[in-house]
Structure formats: C-alpha cells, structure tokens
Amino acid sequence: MKTLTTGQLAREAGVNIETIRYYERYGLIPEPPRRASGYREFPPEYIERIHFIKRAQALGFTLKEISELLAVADGNPACKDIRKFAEEKVKDIETRIHYLQKMKAVLKDLIKKCLGKRKISECPIIESLSQKRNRHKE
Amino acid sequence: MKTLTTGQLAREAGVNIETIRYYERYGLIPEPPRRASGYREFPPEYIERIHFIKRAQALGFTLKEISELLAVADGNPACKDIRKFAEEKVKDIETRIHYLQKMKAVLKDLIKKCLGKRKISECPIIESLSQKRNRHKE
DNA sequence: GATAACCCCGTATCTCAGTACAGAGTCAAG
DNA sequence: CTTGACTCTGTACTGAGATACGGGGTTATC
Structure with missing residues (x-):
C-alpha cells in the first residue's frame, strides 16, 4: 500500500487540506511518519478515519466527543473506563x-x-x- | 395561562436569556407581544419550542435547518414545498x-x-x- | 418612594471548527 | 537545473452560535 501526502489525503477524504493539519493538532488523527524533508506520509487508513469523524460530526457529536470515541476505538484507556464510556455513549x-x-x-x-x-x-x-x-x- | 418574561422563559427552557433574544432575531421564535413598557410576554408554548430547537441541534441540525423544520411545522410555506422538504428530511x-x-x-x-x-x-x-x-x- | 431585581437595546466578545495566508523549503517533469 | 505544483510552520482570520456588557428604563417589595 502506498502512503499519501497531506494534500492527497485531503482530496481522498473530501476535506480541506488545512482540516487534516487541524485534526492532527487536535489529536483526532495520530501524527504520521515523516520523510526526511518533513513531508507527512499517511497510511491510507486515515481516509476512513476522516470519514468517520465527518460522519460523527453530522450526527451531532463534537470533536471532543469524537476524540473520546476514537480513543475507545483505538483501545487507549484502561478497560474499565472504556466500558463505562462506551455504555454511556450507547445510551446517548x-x-x-x-x-x-x-x-x-x-x-x-x-x-x-x-x-x-x-x-x-x-x-x-x-x-x-x-x-x-x-x-x-x- | 400566564405569560412569561424573557428571563422566566430562559429559566424554564434551561437556556441563557441572551439565547432567547438571539433566537428571536434569528427568526426561530416568532416575536411575542409586548407590554407598554416593551417587556416581552411569551406564551408558555415557547418553552416547548426552545426544547425542540435544542434537541434538534443535538441531533446535528443547524439553526438554518431547524428554522426550515419549524416553518414546515408552522405550516408556512406552500404545500408542495412542505412536502418536498419533508420528504428530503425524512431521508436525511x-x-x-x-x-x-x-x-x-x-x-x-x-x-x-x-x-x-x-x-x-x-x-x-x-x-x-x-x-x-x-x-x-x- | 427607594431599592433590588428585573427588562430593554445595541454592540462587543467568546468558543468551536475550521480556512487562509505568508514566507520558505521540496519534488518531479521537461 | 529550472519551473510549477506541491509541502512545511506559524499566525491570522472567518462564520455559526451563542454570551457578555454597558447604559438606561421598569416592576414588585418593603
């Protein structure tokens, strides 16, 4: 699988290039590896991640909530917290x-x-x- | 049924008083009658209307979309437009x-x-x- | 009839979620 | 090896949706 530059990712995901950098700063997408020149190299899975963020937004979730959802999905927090949060979100x-x-x-x-x-x-x-x-x- | 002042309506609906005035300016709530002093007199149904707006917002609708929904509900536009819009919204x-x-x-x-x-x-x-x-x- | 707690309007300010821009470096096609 | 289209960082600006504020009038209570 080839990697994507920021601009390519933006085009593929249907968002502005600045949005990608904004999401990275915000912590919604993990910092990708860089070339020696500083250029980002995004694995193609990032396209899905951007789509997910946009979809969740359209459903009325804030970026903060989305970052929590993604943290759950990424399996970051301790299992107990994941469970509690996920259960709350299901109710929501x-x-x-x-x-x-x-x-x-x-x-x-x-x-x-x-x-x-x-x-x-x-x-x-x-x-x-x-x-x-x-x-x-x- | 007693009427409510702006502040009372805000408290009842659980929003900031400025939000009421903002919604009125925006056209989300019809301009209520006034006393001689200029004080607004809101019929209590406005509480429901504010609740509806807040709920729709949490579901990802913008104020613009909500005002269109409310226009449909209020029966304002011509029937054809209502139908078309309502059908689109159902799909959405x-x-x-x-x-x-x-x-x-x-x-x-x-x-x-x-x-x-x-x-x-x-x-x-x-x-x-x-x-x-x-x-x-x- | 004063005083606190309200309301009015107009304007300014804030947060969120981006977007734009400037100045500089990088890449790839000819 | 240059030229045009890209990328980088940092900072400034935007639009939606409120919120806050200042200066003044109103109302209920004591």
Whole structure:
C-alpha cells in the first residue's frame, strides 16, 4: 500500500487540506511518519478515519466527543473506563435515535396530511418532540 | 395561562436569556407581544419550542435547518414545498438513524469484548462506520 | 418612594471548527 | 537545473452560535 501526502489525503477524504493539519493538532488523527524533508506520509487508513469523524460530526457529536470515541476505538484507556464510556455513549445514541424516529414520524404524518388537504392547521411536530425526559445540558 | 418574561422563559427552557433574544432575531421564535413598557410576554408554548430547537441541534441540525423544520411545522410555506422538504428530511433522518445504529452496534461489541479480555487489540469502529455510500457534503 | 431585581437595546466578545495566508523549503517533469 | 505544483510552520482570520456588557428604563417589595 502506498502512503499519501497531506494534500492527497485531503482530496481522498473530501476535506480541506488545512482540516487534516487541524485534526492532527487536535489529536483526532495520530501524527504520521515523516520523510526526511518533513513531508507527512499517511497510511491510507486515515481516509476512513476522516470519514468517520465527518460522519460523527453530522450526527451531532463534537470533536471532543469524537476524540473520546476514537480513543475507545483505538483501545487507549484502561478497560474499565472504556466500558463505562462506551455504555454511556450507547445510551446517548439510543436517545438520539429515539428523537430522530419521532421527528421522522411527525414529518411522515405531515406528508400524508399534505396529500389531500391544502393547509396544515395545527402543528404536531413541536409537541411530539419536546417532552423533556432527558436533559441535554447534563 | 400566564405569560412569561424573557428571563422566566430562559429559566424554564434551561437556556441563557441572551439565547432567547438571539433566537428571536434569528427568526426561530416568532416575536411575542409586548407590554407598554416593551417587556416581552411569551406564551408558555415557547418553552416547548426552545426544547425542540435544542434537541434538534443535538441531533446535528443547524439553526438554518431547524428554522426550515419549524416553518414546515408552522405550516408556512406552500404545500408542495412542505412536502418536498419533508420528504428530503425524512431521508436525511433515515441516514442519520442508520449510522447511529452502526455506531451503537460497534460500541456494544466493544463492551462485550471488554467483558473477558483486558485489551482490545484491533479497532472495528472506524471500518464499520466509514464506508461511504452517502456523501455528506451534498 | 427607594431599592433590588428585573427588562430593554445595541454592540462587543467568546468558543468551536475550521480556512487562509505568508514566507520558505521540496519534488518531479521537461 | 529550472519551473510549477506541491509541502512545511506559524499566525491570522472567518462564520455559526451563542454570551457578555454597558447604559438606561421598569416592576414588585418593603
């Protein structure tokens, strides 16, 4: 397998080249080996890692949370901590899925209503999504 | 039903008072009636609306997207547009759910592995989440 | 009717997640 | 062996989403 320069990795992963360097500084991607000249040589797996970061971001995770997820995936922290953190994240994810499903149901309902009538009078989306069971500002 | 001042609404909804004013400027919440003094008088439903905004944000929606969702919910745009937008959003949500479920499966797997061994050697999280079927930079 | 605790508006500042840029070095194609 | 496209580092700037602040008016309580 060939290695990639920073620019090649950026192109492959569909991000700006500066983003790569930013993620490295941030600690989201491990520092890759360098040539004598200082040029980085990224193994191609880094492409996947960038994709993962971007995906997780779109799901509402912050870079800080993502770095924790990646630390778990990389097997860095002690096993006990991994477990605890992973269990928390599973719950968090379940909550997210739950609300996304609600949102989806409401939208589908709106679509159905829209099929016949020409005006949606009362809005069900907010009520159905706003009961507060879980505080998000933990 | 009593109305709420800006500060009361902020407390009830669990956000900073400035956030309320910001959301109003942004157009996420309709301008409420005012007293002669200029004080805003929010109907209590605004609490739900703020909750909804915060929840949607945690799910990875931007304020712009949220304002569109709310416009749909409020029944503002023409019915055709509502339908189209709602259908797009349903797809978007399905994609999100899909990836969250993958993430969850991987974490659960890690937890299980963690139960016996004391070191996770190889990381499955990235591979399982990074295949690219959908571009996120539409 | 004073005083603390609120609200108003406008503007400035902050954090997060990048992006851009300048000045210098490196690589590879002709 | 030069030229153009790349890379490096460090620092500055940007945009989204808030938060803070200053100077002033309002309201409830004592």
